[in-house]
Amino acid sequence: MADDTAVVWFRRDLRVHDNEALLEACDADAVLPVYAFDPREYGEREFGGRSSFRFEKTGAHRTRFRREAVADLRERLRERGSDLVVRHERPEVVVPAVAKAVDADVVHFQTLPTAEEAGVENAVRNRLRGLGVTPARHWTHTLYHLNDLPVEYTDISDTYTSFRETVENDAKVREPLPDPTLPGAPVDAVGAGSIPSNADLGVDDTDHDDRGAVGFEGGESAGLDRLDRYLFEEDRLREYKQTRNGLLGQGFSSKLSAWLNEGCLSPRRVRREVKRYERERVANDSTYWLLFELIWRDFFQFQFAKHGTDFFGRGGIRGRDDIHWREDDEQFERWAAGETGIPFVDAAMRELNATGYQSNRARQNAASFLANNLRLDWRRGAAYFETQLVDYDPASNYGNWAYIAGVGNDNRDRYFDILKQASKYDGAGEYVNHWLPELSEVPPGKVHEPWELTEAEQAEYGVQLGMDYPEPMIDLEESYRKLR
Template sequence: MASDTAVVWFRRDLRVHDNEALVEACEAGEVLPVVAFDPREYGERAFGGDDSFRFEKTGPYRARFRRESVADLRERLRDRGSDLVVRHGRPEEVVPAVAAAVDADVVHFQTLATPEERAVENAVRKRLREVGVTPSRHWTQTLYHLNDLPSPYTDISDTYTSFRKSVEGDATVRDPLPEPDLPRAPVGDVGAGPLPTASGLGVDEVEYDERAALAFEGGESSGLDRLDRYLWREDRLRKYKDTRNGLLGQGFSSKLSPWLNAGCLSPRYVHAAVDRYEHERVSNDSTYWLVFELLWRDFFQFQFAKHGADFFGQGGIRGRDDIDWRQDDAALERWAGGETGIPFVDAAMRELNATGYQSNRARQNAASFLANTLRIDWRKGAAYFETQLVDYDPASNYGNWAYIAGVGNDSRDRSFDIVNQANTYDGDGAYVKRWVPELSDVPAEAVHEPWELSDTEQAEYDVQVGVDYPEPMIDLEDRHRTLR
């Protein structure tokens, strides 16, 4: 028998389509959707654990994206005859209070993989039970459902290829759930509430930078539009594998990650769209590769469900203690500010700081430079990315950083030859010149190693290394050499 009143607590599932928590809630006579802006997600926080440090939890780009996403969800719910209660407060206080105010029988919500997210969820469940409300969890963040894995998540392989072959051979992706009919929302009993302002969350207001690869606007509406544009209107999926390592422009990759990670897009919905594309347009390595990337995302979600807090230790899930990590705040600051004197790294970091986004190729090089070349505690780099990225996801971010640093799912040396990477993926220097304008007059063959320019060439190209643009902070030929 359906309950009389249900509450849906939206977390990182800010969508109406393919949302099991919402679908199940809509079996009730009344359904009240609610979202809480947790103040612990904003402002300065301690990282925790051994060798802890402080960092900003959420920067302006993701804060803006989340506010836009919540605003869009509210509009979509209102268009369907419902509404959304918005609060700025701890979920374990907000959700039980709203449930009690409308005499709810059950609260449906998304369950997530990482320890911090689980801790919030457990606190909410505890308080709900104290007030006599049933908590109901739903796994909605991955392509493959947790219950459909060929083995329990605690037994899955720690190697991506083995995991991928296992699920591709012995599991099935569920069909996306349809949008439910939304019952009445008793919002009048509690009040809808305003969206918090940026200043109310303690973050700066930022404008879209015209140099950005894409104006990432939050919300299910924008996410669905981006998917439609990439697949259907611009027909780019057929060449994705060939273009995915691009650095400039909006079309070289799908750029769906902000909407996937905020839950504005369901990975199963994306998978179904790729399926349809393969039937109606073309099926090739490129169309498969987008699903391949969704599987990487799944892999890290399940890895964090399996290993938990071990991923956040300096030695990672391998417990490595054979790496001499350096503590050098000045060097970390130069890296974060895009002032290392290595143009490809600086371009990547300046793009991140100005837009909240980097391509995958830029991320890998920036991460490798900090973790493998400078040997600075990789977690500080990962935490900086957590602050800045518009598409931050805890499992993907920290999983990939640990992977690059050799303390995660692959302990091999993942050190990148930065100059070689720059020449391979930015051969004409256009990416560096966009984000490091000090080097705009330097020819492509020299722009990635300006320290090699003679005094005469520097004068000719209107750049003085050490004055207009920093000298490199390390000799890339000998990364163990003392920093300059």
């Protein structure tokens, strides 16, 4: 028998397509969707306890993207005869109040594996049970469903290759769910509310930086458009494996991560479109590689379900206590501002600050410099990325940082030779010149090591070290000797 009234609490599943929570709710006679901008997601936050450091959890780029995503969801629901209640308050206050106001029988919502998100969910569930309302959880954000893993999630391999081979051989990806037919929404009982501005949320506004390759407009509509553009309109997927390490331009990679991480795109929808591309265009190692990357994303989601808060400890899931992590505010601030004097790192950080985005190659080098060359607490770097990234996901972000810092899913110590990486992936210096205009006149053979310029060359190229561009904050080769 169908429930009379259901509430759908949207979280990081801001879409109509392939959304089990929404679809299941639509068995009811009336469905009221709701979204809460949690004040704890914005403003200054403490990480790791009183002895650690403070940071802004959600910065301007992701706040803007999320607001756009919520606005797009509301519009898509209204087009289907429904609506979206929006509040700026803690979900454990908003969701039970809405459920009580409309006499709901059940509240459907997405469940997530990371600690803070699970804590909010538990608070909501407890209050709903106190009202006699049934909480209904749904796993909606991975390619492979949690219940379809060949082993219990607590027993999955901590090595990606082993995990990938296991799911590819012994599990199936479910087909995307159909779009629901939405019954009426009793929105008048509570009022729809307005979407708060960045200022309302205590976050600075941000303008689009024309140097960024993609504007990252939030929402399901923009996410579906990006997916279609990359695969079919521009036919980029056939060369993805060859171009994915690029640094400049919008087409070298799919750039779907922001829409995936806010739930504007379902990974199963992406897979379905990749399979259609393979049927209609070509199937090769590049088309497979995009699915390979989606499985990487799954890997960290299930790893966090397995290991929980151990991932956020300084020693990571390996419990390492043999690395001397340093605290140096001045060095950290230079890294964060893109003023290290190492052009490849600085270009990456200035791109991040200006746009909320970095390519995978840029992220790895920027993270390795902080964690390995400087040996500053890797969690502080991860927290800075958490603030800045438009495509932040806690499992992917902290999982990848831990991996690079040598405390995560690898039993080897990893570090990037930044000059070799710069030479290989930015040999002509185009990326550095794009984000460091003060070095734009320095020729490609010298731009990645400006500290080698003579005074005459500095005058010739219009850059004075220590004035126009900083001297390097460390000797790279000396730092590598300490790591070897």
